[in-house]
Amino acid sequence: MKQYQKDLSNLQWTEQGKINLENRIKANATKQQKTPLSFAKIGLTAVAVSVVSVSVYATLPISSLTNLFLPLFSNAHSIETSHHEIFQQIAQPIGISDEIGNFKMTTEALVGSGTQLILVHSLSTIDGSPLSLPDGVAIDDLTFQSQWGTSVKGFACTRFLSKEDFNTSDNSIQFIEELIFSDGIPYGELATTIFPDIYYWSAEQVATLWIEGGFKTTYLLQYENNSQTIELNMTYQQNDFHYTIHSITISPIGISIDYIVDGILPNITDKAFSSISSQMLLSDSILTIYKKDGSSLMFPFVDASARLQDDLEADLTNITKTFQLNELTPLDTIDFMMIDDIPIYL
Amino acid sequence: MKLDLEYFLNKYADMVLRLSYSYLKNTADAQDASQIVFTKLFTKPKSFQDTNHEKAYILRITANVCKDMLKHSFRTRTCTIEHLSEIVAPENSTILWAVNELDTKYRIVIYLHYYEGYKAKEISKILKVPTSTIHTRLVRGRTILKNLLGDDEHETISKRPIKPTMDRTR
Numbered sequence: 243m244k245q246y247q248k249d250l251s252n253l254q255w256t257e258q259g260k261i262n263l264e265n266r267i268k269a270n271a272t273k274q275q276k277t278p279l280s281f282a283k284i285g286l287t288a289v290a291v292s293v294v295s296v297s298v299y300a301t302l303p304i305s306s307l308t309n310l311f312l313p314l315f316s317n318a319h320s321i322e323t324s325h326h327e328i329f330q331q332i333a334q335p336i337g338i339s340d341e342i343g344n345f346k347m348t349t350e351a352l353v354g355s356g357t358q359l360i361l362v363h364s365l366s367t368i369d370g371s372p373l374s375l376p377d378g379v380a381i382d383d384l385t386f387q388s389q390w391g392t393s394v395k396g397f398a399c400t401r402f403l404s405k406e407d408f409n410t411s412d413n414s415i416q417f418i419e420e421l422i423f424s425d426g427i428p429y430g431e432l433a434t435t436i437f438p439d440i441y442y443w444s445a446e447q448v449a450t451l452w453i454e455g456g457f458k459t460t461y462l463l464q465y466e467n468n469s470q471t472i473e474l475n476m477t478y479q480q481n482d483f484h485y486t487i488h489s490i491t492i493s494p495i496g497i498s499i500d501y502i503v504d505g506i507l508p509n510i511t512d513k514a515f516s517s518i519s520s521q522m523l524l525s526d527s528i529l530t531i532y533k534k535d536g537s538s539l540m541f542p543f544v545d546a547s548a549r550l551q552d553d554l555e556a557d558l559t560n561i562t563k564t565f566q567l568n569e570l571t572p573l574d575t576i577d578f579m580m581i582d583d584i585p586i587y588l
Numbered sequence: 589m590k591l592d593l594e595y596f597l598n599k600y601a602d603m604v605l606r607l608s609y610s611y612l613k614n615t616a617d618a619q620d621a622s623q624i625v626f627t628k629l630f631t632k633p634k635s636f637q638d639t640n641h642e643k644a645y646i647l648r649i650t651a652n653v654c655k656d657m658l659k660h661s662f663r664t665r666t667c668t669i670e671h672l673s674e675i676v677a678p679e680n681s682t683i684l685w686a687v688n689e690l691d692t693k694y695r696i697v698i699y700l701h702y703y704e705g706y707k708a709k710e711i712s713k714i715l716k717v718p719t720s721t722i723h724t725r726l727v728r729g730r731t732i733l734k735n736l737l738g739d740d741e742h743e744t745i746s747k748r749p750i751k752p753t754m755d756r757t758r
Contacts, residue, residue: 243702249681250703253609253618254602259674263601264593267627380632382624385656445634447648448716544616 307333311353314360314418315495315570328494328570329353334465340457344368347457349435355493356469357423358564361392363435363459366414373413376442376452381405381415383443384452392419392435394428394463400547422496422564424549428463435459469493470573478584483521487586488560492573497529497541498564499581506552506559522559523548529565530580541565591633597626600643603704604650605675610699611654613688615677624653647704647714651696658692686736694729697722 255263308329332353339348350362367373375381384405391401402420417437440453471491478485484504491498503522508515520526524543531539543563551560579586601622608621628649636642678684687695700706700714708726712719 243683243698245681246683246687246698247703249678249684250606250609250699252676252678253606253615254676255597255605256674256676260597260601262674263623263626264597266623267593267630378632380628382628382631385652386659443649443652447645447652449652542616 307335307351307353310351310362311360315568324572325570328572331466331468332494334463336459336461338459338461340459341368342453342455342457344371345453345457347437347459349459349461352463352465353495354463354465354467355495356467356491357427357498358493358496358566359392359419359421359423359428359463359465360495361419361421361435363417363419363437364414365417365440366412370413373415376444376450378445379442379452381407385441385443385449386438387441387449388438390437392421392433394423394431394433397423397425397428397431399423420566422547422566424562427467429465429467431463433461433463467493472588474586476586480582480584481521485524487581490579490586490588492571492576492588494567494570494572496564496566497531498562499529500560500562502558502560505557506554507550523561524563524581527582531571532577532579533571533575534577535575539567539569539571541567591630593626593630596629596646600646601626603643604646606703607647607650607696607699608654610687610695611651611692612657615675617657619675621650621653621657625650628653644710644714647700651715682737686733689736690729690732694725694732697725698729698733701726 308326311329311333312325332355333351334354335351336349337351339346341347344367346366346368348364348366350364352359352361354360365373375384382405391403393399399421404418406416406418408414408416419435436456436458438456439451441449442452444450469491470493471489473489474487476487478487486502488500488502490500505518505522507522508518527543529541529543529546531541533539546563546565549562549564552558553560573588576588578588604622604625605615605618608618608625609615612618612621625646629646634645636645687698690698696715697711700711701708706714708722709719711717711722715722
């Protein structure tokens with residue numbers, strides 16, 4: 243296994259990489275110490291209902307929804323009038339809870355556009371007592387040992403979960419769930435969120451049960467879809483592959499690029515899989531959005547979720563790459579985009 | 589207690605990156621996993637009995653972070669263009685390809701045994717898996733590797749592992 247050791251030794255951080263990593267970790271630690279907003283203050287009081295009830299939606303002030311979701315877009319430093327308008331269109335208050343013992347999980351609200359959703363769930367105590375994690379356990383140590391998350395029957399999706407404590411002085415912690423659906427827009431469908439037994443990683447790094455029983459909430463998805471699809475049918479050649487960008491779908495919270503590439507992705511056991519998949523999925527490419535105000539946003543394709551559909555007869559692969567934006571970006575603020583050095587005019 | 593982040597990064601950043609890569613099989617996710625591991629260490633410092641304890645603990649945190657990422661269909665989000673040049677990635681390598689073809693449970697024991705130089709009993713403590721299971725995984729992992737790589741690699745794989753460059757006795 244000398245060759246294994248030698249080849250794996252080549253994988254290492256550069257000196258600058260270590261410095262950058264150190265800076266990011268310290269910056270993140272500082273950020274985590276800040277005390278952002280309080281769910282209580284913004285009036286998202288959970289409404290306890292039975293497990294299978296469908297929500298009667300609260301009429302929250304739009305400013306509250308803006309306060310709730312804006313921190314999730316890290317580049318948004320201050321609230322502008324346009325933010326209220328955007329959230330008025332894409333946010334949906336929910337306020338459905340499920341309870342176990344003295345614990346309550348509430349699906350607070352969502353922002354959605356097209357096939358992308360961001361849901362905020364909060365875990366709190368029913369009697370208002372402090373939500374105390376076991377000694378020495380941090381919020382990042384919480385984990386699940388079985389299937390968790392939101393699903394909609396007939397709509398496959400990819401999920402991403404992060405855990406936050408929006409207000410360290412209140413009695414709740416938040417689970418932020420991001421979903422990207424691959425089988426269409428689930429508007430008007432019934433969604434079910436399941437958080438099973440909650441575990442934490444102990445000091446010995448052993449998964450230890452904290453809250454037994456699991457939470458389940460069910461509610462209708464009724465956000466407004468204000469995404470816009472632009473047909474492009476633009477072709478270009480890069481390396482050995484021929485790409486056709488069929489369309490781009492833009493919403494304030496995300497961008498999806500539908501393109502077709504020659505060939506079929508080889509089987510994962512094929513030695514060429516890694517290099518071919520990297521080219522077909524444009525893994526080394528960068529999407530840059532140039533805004534009318536002169537600013538720009540950059541997104542590596544490797545960060546985007548991908549959906550692939552083979553067309554064996556035509557020897558083509560249809561690919562949809564979806565990017566989650568870190569800044570609210572309405573279509574009318576975009577000047578043009580580039581994939582590497584290929585300009586895309588809208 | 590304050591953690592000397594620079595010391596930990598200089599000493600363990602490459603190890604965490606390689607173990608994360610062994611789990612996740614791509615460098616971008618391995619970079620994200622590394623950031624999560626060191627953020628945990630930095631925000632929740634812990635005192636260690638000795639260097640061996642320190643290293644084994646970091647390996648366990650890394651394993652747990654990677655398992656969480658795999659379980660939750662984790663999608664990388666934090667990578668920027670600058671991040672891409674922060675690491676030196678291995679060139680196309682037949683042996684790395686073959687190891688990456690193994691099931692995760694075999695891949696990780698192969699990494700810990702052949703790269704980090706841990707014995708089955710030590711791996712058992714790190715992964716919280718019985719020693720006999722580690723032995724079985726090493727044998728099966730080697731067998732699959734032999735099949736993937738052909739006879740030329742047979743002799744090499746059968747030899748005792750080379751002690752890694754990192755001195756674990758300090």
